[in-house]
Amino acid sequence: MSFSHLSRRGFLKGTAAVVGAATVPNLGFAASDSPLTVGFIYVGPKDDFGYNQAHAEGAAAVKAMEGVTVVEEENVAETIDVQKSMESMINFDEAKLLFPTSFGYFDPHVLSVAPDHPDVRFQHAAGLWSEGMPTNVGSYFGYIGMGQYLNGITAGHATTTKKIGFVAAKPIPQVLLNINSFLLGARQVDPDITCQVIFTGEWSLAVKEAEATNALADAGCDVITCHVDGPKVVMETAAGRDCFVCGYHANQSPLAPEKYLTGAEWNWAGVYTGMVQTVLGGGTIDNFVRGGLADGFIKMSPLGPAVSDASRAQFETVKAEIMTGGFTAIKGPLKDNSGNVIAADGEGFAEDDIALESMDYLVEGVIGSTS
Amino acid sequence: MTLSVSEGTPSARPILGLAGVARKSEAVLLPIGALLAGFAAFSLFLLAQGKSPADFFALVYRAGFGTAFSWENTLSRAAPLLLAALCVALPARLGLVVIGGEGAIVLGGVGAGFAGVLLYGTPALIALPIMLSTAMAIGAIWIGAVGALRHYRGVNETIASLLMAYIAIALMNHLVEGPLRDPASLNKPSTAPLDESLRVGNMPGWDVHWGLAFGVIACLLTWVLIEKTTWGFAARIAGGNARAAQVQGLPVGKLIVGFTALGGALAGLAGFFEVAAVHGSANGSLASGYGYTGILIAFLARHNPLAIIPVAVLLAGFEASSGLVQRRMDLPDATVLVLQGFVFISILMSETLYGRFKIFAPERWRSG
Numbered sequence: 001m002s003f004s005h006l007s008r009r010g011f012l013k014g015t016a017a018v019v020g021a022a023t024v025p026n027l028g029f030a031a032s033d034s035p036l037t038v039g040f041i042y043v044g045p046k047d048d049f050g051y052n053q054a055h056a057e058g059a060a061a062v063k064a065m066e067g068v069t070v071v072e073e074e075n076v077a078e079t080i081d082v083q084k085s086m087e088s089m090i091n092f093d094e095a096k097l098l099f100p101t102s103f104g105y106f107d108p109h110v111l112s113v114a115p116d117h118p119d120v121r122f123q124h125a126a127g128l129w130s131e132g133m134p135t136n137v138g139s140y141f142g143y144i145g146m147g148q149y150l151n152g153i154t155a156g157h158a159t160t161t162k163k164i165g166f167v168a169a170k171p172i173p174q175v176l177l178n179i180n181s182f183l184l185g186a187r188q189v190d191p192d193i194t195c196q197v198i199f200t201g202e203w204s205l206a207v208k209e210a211e212a213t214n215a216l217a218d219a220g221c222d223v224i225t226c227h228v229d230g231p232k233v234v235m236e237t238a239a240g241r242d243c244f245v246c247g248y249h250a251n252q253s254p255l256a257p258e259k260y261l262t263g264a265e266w267n268w269a270g271v272y273t274g275m276v277q278t279v280l281g282g283g284t285i286d287n288f289v290r291g292g293l294a295d296g297f298i299k300m301s302p303l304g305p306a307v308s309d310a311s312r313a314q315f316e317t318v319k320a321e322i323m324t325g326g327f328t329a330i331k332g333p334l335k336d337n338s339g340n341v342i343a344a345d346g347e348g349f350a351e352d353d354i355a356l357e358s359m360d361y362l363v364e365g366v367i368g369s370t371s
Numbered sequence: 372m373t374l375s376v377s378e379g380t381p382s383a384r385p386i387l388g389l390a391g392v393a394r395k396s397e398a399v400l401l402p403i404g405a406l407l408a409g410f411a412a413f414s415l416f417l418l419a420q421g422k423s424p425a426d427f428f429a430l431v432y433r434a435g436f437g438t439a440f441s442w443e444n445t446l447s448r449a450a451p452l453l454l455a456a457l458c459v460a461l462p463a464r465l466g467l468v469v470i471g472g473e474g475a476i477v478l479g480g481v482g483a484g485f486a487g488v489l490l491y492g493t494p495a496l497i498a499l500p501i502m503l504s505t506a507m508a509i510g511a512i513w514i515g516a517v518g519a520l521r522h523y524r525g526v527n528e529t530i531a532s533l534l535m536a537y538i539a540i541a542l543m544n545h546l547v548e549g550p551l552r553d554p555a556s557l558n559k560p561s562t563a564p565l566d567e568s569l570r571v572g573n574m575p576g577w578d579v580h581w582g583l584a585f586g587v588i589a590c591l592l593t594w595v596l597i598e599k600t601t602w603g604f605a606a607r608i609a610g611g612n613a614r615a616a617q618v619q620g621l622p623v624g625k626l627i628v629g630f631t632a633l634g635g636a637l638a639g640l641a642g643f644f645e646v647a648a649v650h651g652s653a654n655g656s657l658a659s660g661y662g663y664t665g666i667l668i669a670f671l672a673r674h675n676p677l678a679i680i681p682v683a684v685l686l687a688g689f690e691a692s693s694g695l696v697q698r699r700m701d702l703p704d705a706t707v708l709v710l711q712g713f714v715f716i717s718i719l720m721s722e723t724l725y726g727r728f729k730i731f732a733p734e735r736w737r738s739g
Contacts, residue, residue, distance in 0.1 A: 108652075
């Protein structure tokens with residue numbers, strides 16, 4: 001019958017297409033035609049309004065560069081999956097520069113794949129490259145704690161309850177530095193302000209993030225920020241509870257246009273295009289790269305409509321100070337929230353002090369515990 | 372179908388082998404048919420998205436099975452899945468639906484990691500078996516407890532195992548971020564890294580770790596256990612009708628606890644390999660969902676340990692191809708999950724077709 005005739009023809013067409021596709025090496029994809037293929041790997045979705053989106057915005061900037069092909073993969077777990085994704089990009093796409101962007105990719109995954117591919121460069125965000133590790137691995141990061149310090153200044157002006165809140169993923173050094181900086185920024189406005197922190201225990205756990213945000217609002221916090229992979233839930237929940245919000249990772253102002261004060265954002269576009277330019281020019285990227293607001297590694301979201309003139313003035317003053325480099329937010333006299341001295345009067349840790357990358361305390365005024 | 376069967380009937384009768392082949396082929400041809408039907412339905416889905424199914428399957432083939440690297444990628448991913456699937460398939464022979472193998476994997480991994488820390492400096496020949504048996508013992512206790520709760524307390528094993536998986540993950544997080552944390556693991560809380568000599572390497576000649584060999588051997592041995600031993604026979608009887616088995620004097624309680632514990636031990640073994648062969652320490656990455664993919668594989672394999680091997684390799688191949696599909700076709704990573712869903716539903720639906728096709732039932736060839 002005509003029906004079977006049709007399906008047979010369809011089958012033949014399909015088969016021919018399969019055979020045809022299998023014999024065309026690139027499936028119409030000109031990965032090998034451009035001088036450099038760059039691979040980006042994300043642990044979550046590229047449009048998470050957070051950590052992954054910040055990196056994807058960097059990738060988009062690289063995509064616009066001449067002579068570069070970008071390949072991307074999202075939702076890649078920190079298991080053997082990421083090792084195979086990196087090798088797949090090397091094998092099938094001839095990628096020569098890889099950006100596996102999640103914290104958890106570094107050890108052991110990047111460190112175990114890199115020695116087998118000496119002609120490929122692995123650039124890892126937040127990793128701590130040190131002498132003795134493969135030389136085709138590099139780690140880079142930004143002093144985003146200073147962005148949270150600026151967030152804190154706008155929060156200090158906006159709060160009426162003198163209580164601000166922080167939804168945090170895990171009590172690890174980077175997160176602790178952000179919490180401490182947020183409070184210390186707010187205390188530049190009013191030394192009586194306290195910051196309550198709730199740890200969710202996971203980088204991405206929407207239900208707990210919403211619960212934590214509601215709990216902070218219930219406790220009287222009226223400005224909330226966070227350090228989780230995707231701040232979307234925290235921003236929307238907090239704004240729904242009539243709290244002001246400060247963003248993190250990327251610009252979340254579209255989620256809460258009226259309530260958004262400002263945000264500490266990564267500026268990976270500038271960093272990544274610079275690194276790709278170095279590789280295109282035949283140069284080598286340094287193995288250990290760090291930078292702050294002054295170096296274009298981070299940026300601040302435009303100030304929102306709720307920011308007062310006094311707030312704006314102080315924000316701009318401090319920002320200008322940070323722009324000169326080497327800013328010290330963690331400075332004495334300073335105690336942690338169980339009374340131990342962190343820094344005596346006159347002492348301090350500048351933004352580029354490597355000691356900050358092993359922070360294990362919450363400063364006085366932060367309500368919460370690291371364990 | 373009726374037509375071709377009646378044509379073949381006269382000559383089929385004298386050849387005894389043909390009837391046997393026809394009977395056996397049902398178990399192979401029906402799942403393959405269902406698989407193809409799932410592919411076909413998924414192709415319609417792709418067409419609706421404006422993407423070419425031919426390109427898709429060509430990419431899946433290329434990235435999952437087309438090159439030596441593809442096979443290494445696929446088999447590396449299959450290794451934990453084999454063991455995770457056995458944790459579902461073994462209790463299933465007793466009629467139990469255990470879906471919490473993830474818990475045994477993560478706690479087995481923590482046990483192996485911590486044992487490895489305690490055994491720092493011990494020769495690998497002594498330390499590795501201890502780490503391995505620690506992981507297996509913890510897994511056995513964890514899932515064995517599910518079986519015991521089921522038999523002695525009447526607690527639903529499906530719910531209990533799932534909830535216990537959440538407890539296990541919380542316990543793991545507590546341990547690796549608290550008492551067992553290596554203070555040097557700053558941004559990724561982990562147990563202390565294993566000594567280099569306690570790392571399990573790759574099998575000679577290819578980039579696939581030893582977990583694969585252990586997984587395949589475990590599938591073969593459990594198949595022998597189920598199909599060729601009196602224990603397996605007793606388990607299948609108890610799975611068919613627990614009360615009848617008890618009336619016959621079979622130790623149903625011991626069988627249930629034994630089979631769930633064995634399944635848990637194998638899931639714990641998967642945790643051992645994740646720590647010793649992949650991560651080098653126990654940390655939050657242990658909870659990466661292998662236990663849940665194992666459920667899918669066990670059901671697709673109809674809880675037959677031998678069938679688990681090809682099914683696990685097939686699903687691992689799909690997952691291995693996910694990256695290339697994303698990169699070349701600009702499809703989201705969930706595409707491969709959708710494919711798995713189509714295949715899963717199609718194969719489950721095919722369950723109702725067993726015994727309906729005369730071609731597989733020689734005794735009905737005459738009457739056709």
